[in-house]
Amino acid sequence: MSLKNTLTIWFGKLMVKTLHLLGKDAGNAPGLVLWELNKDCLKAFKVDCPIIAVTGTNGKTSVTNYLNHIFESTGKKIITNKQGNNLDTGITSLLLNNCDMKGRVKADYLVLEIDESHVPVIFSKMKLETLVLLNFFRDQLDRNGEVETLILKVKKFLETYEGNVVLNADDPNVSRLGLANLNNKNIYYFSVDRYAGATDKPYEVGEGKFCPKCGTELVYDYYQYSHVGKFKCPKCGFGDVKPYITAKNVKLDVPSVEFEGEEYKISHNSIYYVYNLAAVYTAANLYNFDKKVLHETFEKFEVNNGRLEKFSVDGSELLVNLAKNPVGANMTLRVMNEHKGEKELLFVLNDNLADGHDVSWIWDINFSIFNDVSRVVTSGTRAYDIAIRIKCSGYDPDKIVVKPDLDYAMIEFFKNKGFKYAIANYTAIQPTRAAIKRYNEKVKGGQG
Structure with a gap:
């Protein structure tokens, strides 16, 4: 050497x-x-x-x-x-x-x-x-x-x-x-x-x-x-x-x-x-x-790092998936639509350096195929951007709740029990997983 x-x-x-x-x-x-x-x-x-x-x-x-x-x-x-x-x-x-x-x-x-x-x-x-x-x-x-x-x-x-x-x-x-x-x-x-x-x-x-x-x-x-x-x-x-x-x-x-x-x-x-x-x-x-x-x-075997990861939270079943481009987001929406019956969606969107500051890709997500989505909660640094995108797809704006802070988003998201799906982009996925676990621990400890 x-x-x-x-x-x-x-x-x-x-x-x-x-x-x-x-x-x-x-x-x-x-x-x-x-x-x-x-x-x-x-x-x-x-x-x-x-x-x-x-x-x-x-x-x-x-x-x-x-x-x-x-x-x-x-x-x-x-x-x-x-x-x-x-x-x-x-x-x-x-x-x-x-x-x-x-x-x-x-x-x-x-x-x-x-x-x-x-x-x-x-x-x-x-x-x-x-x-x-x-x-x-x-x-x-x-x-x-x-x-x-x-x-x-x-x-x-x-x-x-x-x-x-x-x-x-x-x-x-x-x-x-x-x-x-x-x-x-x-x-x-x-x-x-x-x-x-x-x-x-x-x-x-x-x-x-x-x-x-x-x-x-x-x-x-x-x-x-x-x-x-x-x-x-x-x-x-x-x-x-x-x-x-x-x-x-x-x-x-x-x-x-x-x-x-x-x-x-x-x-x-x-x-x-x-x-x-x-x-x-x-x-x-x-x-x-x-x-x-x-x-x-x-x-x-389960990867359990935000890739089609399953959680049971306070009587609700949740599937979390990473999406850093339109295809990744559409993947989750298609999986969500294959589940019959009502469900709720959490979308967490950040624009940090590792994500890329250009979030225009969200306009290529096919939100028009929403089936039986009773409510959407948005969070992250670009929570309002994704909320506007979903609204522009024709989804009822009265069913969209914007909570940029993840912990507050969890409180809102788990207000109703049922089947839930969460999409988070690159720098949002691990904070989202952590917020889910924090909320779950609070509920189990009787503090939620």
């Missing part, structure tokens, strides 16, 4: 130790400092185990956590960024927290969630074995720019990459990346057969309307959600791929799904969740996992 790399590791480890002694979080700051001092700091680490990375606009935290659980279930030592520090600085901090003074990282596997824009940055300096690509949607425009910019960044990386690539065959924005390096024989597509809720026309605004090869408008047999579905270019044939794994017989009323002739019971009745599991199954299949582990994981 060079003197520069040695000093990089020593200084980084000192920062981590100091932060731990002070009771501070060492999940991002040490990496931030190291990148300022040494742009090649990732090369200072010695990682000999396989690295599996998961990226995409929606679902990467859930898929990463599922893969981590599957690997750990077999007794493997896994290093993963469960808390979602998925930028170059976060990955650097993760390695600092798990290496020795010589920069050696001891594990059987690294399973990492990676921000789409940072895939080329990180893996130009570390050897990647498997990359899982879930989807590409418009997301946080003032941070990430247009979708096409992100896709081209990942495409450039894949042009010289020869490791495993797991791709969503049903998203044209992702499927096109299988053409980035025709010499790579390790391309594995996953797909989901048409389910009962699929539509012949798009349900919402999508991104992948035109063929990336010839520019012709794509023809869809059906849409699962947004621009994800069964498509093909009528001119050049783009989209006609043979999936390595296909999720079949999707039954959201059970809920269950079939992989390779076996039925799997699953814990959530959402098509978006099925796509996540298809990605997990495909990646796990590359590592020859016992199907018993997959059965148990798909049926019982």
Whole structure:
């Protein structure tokens, strides 16, 4: 190891130790400092185990956590960024927290969630074995720019990459990346057969309307959600791929799904969740996992970090989901609409730096499909913006209550008992979960 790399590791480890002694979080700051001092700091680490990375606009935290659980279930030592520090600085901090003074990282596997824009940055300096690509949607425009910019960044990386690539065959924005390096024989597509809720026309605004090869408008047999579905270019044939794994017989009323002739019971009745599991199954299949582990994981494992998370609060059943773009919000609204009978909605919207200050994406949410929503409570720094957006969709303004403070929002939200749904964007999701738990504790303690 060079003197520069040695000093990089020593200084980084000192920062981590100091932060731990002070009771501070060492999940991002040490990496931030190291990148300022040494742009090649990732090369200072010695990682000999396989690295599996998961990226995409929606679902990467859930898929990463599922893969981590599957690997750990077999007794493997896994290093993963469960808390979602998925930028170059976060990955650097993760390695600092798990290496020795010589920069050696001891594990059987690294399973990492990676921000789409940072895939080329990180893996130009570390050897990647498997990359899982879930989807590409418009997301946080003032941070990430247009979708096409992100896709081209990942495409450039894949042009010289020869490791495993797991791709969503049903998203044209992702499927096109299988053409980035025709010499790579390790391309594995996953797909989901048409389910009962699929539509012949798009349900919402999508991104992948035109063929990336010839520019012709794509023809869809059906849409699962947004621009994800069964498509093909009528001119050049783009989209006609043979999936390595296909999720079949999707039954959201059970809920269950079939992989390779076996039925799997699953814990959530959402098509978006099925796509996540298809990605997990495909990646796990590359590592020859016992199907018993997959059965148990798909049926019982819960991420419980605001991704389709269930709560029981004071006689009410609540489902909480993160949404940082129109597709994520529409996902929750569709799940909500599939529940028959009256329900209430809490929408928490922030505009902090990590969210992106531009919240114009809320105008692409399809609120017009509200079914049996008896009341809406809005909260967060942009509580009034989301309230106005919902009002403009035609929803009765007398049924909208604005409570920017989360604790007051909880009091209002749980005033009536019943089925409830909560949508929160990136910096709002953890405060929302915390506020729910605080309210629940007060009620249980007889103080509510």
